[in-house]
Amino acid sequence: MNSNTFNPRFWVLTGMIIAAAFFRFLPHPPNFVPIAAMALFGGAYFSNKKLAFLVPFAAMIISDMVIGFHSVMWAVYLSFALIVVIGMSVRRNKKAGSIILASVSASVSFFVITNFAHWLIDPIYAKTGSGLAACYIAAVPFFHYTLLGDLFFVGVMFGAYELVKIKFPVLQEVKA
Secondary structure: OOHHHOOHHHHHHHHHHHHHHHHHHOOOOOOOOOHHHHHHHHHHHOOOHHHHHHHHHHHHHHHHHHHOOOOOHHHHHHHHHHHHHHHHHOOOOOOHHHHHHHHHHHHHHHHHHHHHHHHHHOOOOOOOHHHHHHHHHHHHHHHHHHHHHHHHHHHHHHHHHHHHHHHOHHHOOOOO
């Protein structure tokens, strides 16, 4: 990474992701957190692919060190990486429709991956198709919080950055 990497755009993007991570410490309904928003935002706005993963992952790991780790963290981080890639897919087309679709895709992929992991490791669920179905059904009441949280925090992060870019043109991405 060259010295141009750590410019005002980098610091604002990084600051927004760190600020989002702090929301995890506040009281909130189950799964109404900015996890997917951090990953989508990093993927969509960091032009350097390494930073698109590194910055959101660092914020996530640091906040998890405070909150605590659990047995399906591997699935959370796997879905987080997938969501960064989804964010990269909207990088060139940051229209409301594509961002909403990316946010819904992030919610669904997080739900599918993390609940599959719960089914794999939790002895309460039989390791059968009906056990897997029971695991997903048990998680359905939490999905609306995930979806609403993702849509809310994605809207705030993407919207705020786009508004700030208007006021401070130095935050515009430099085309190579």
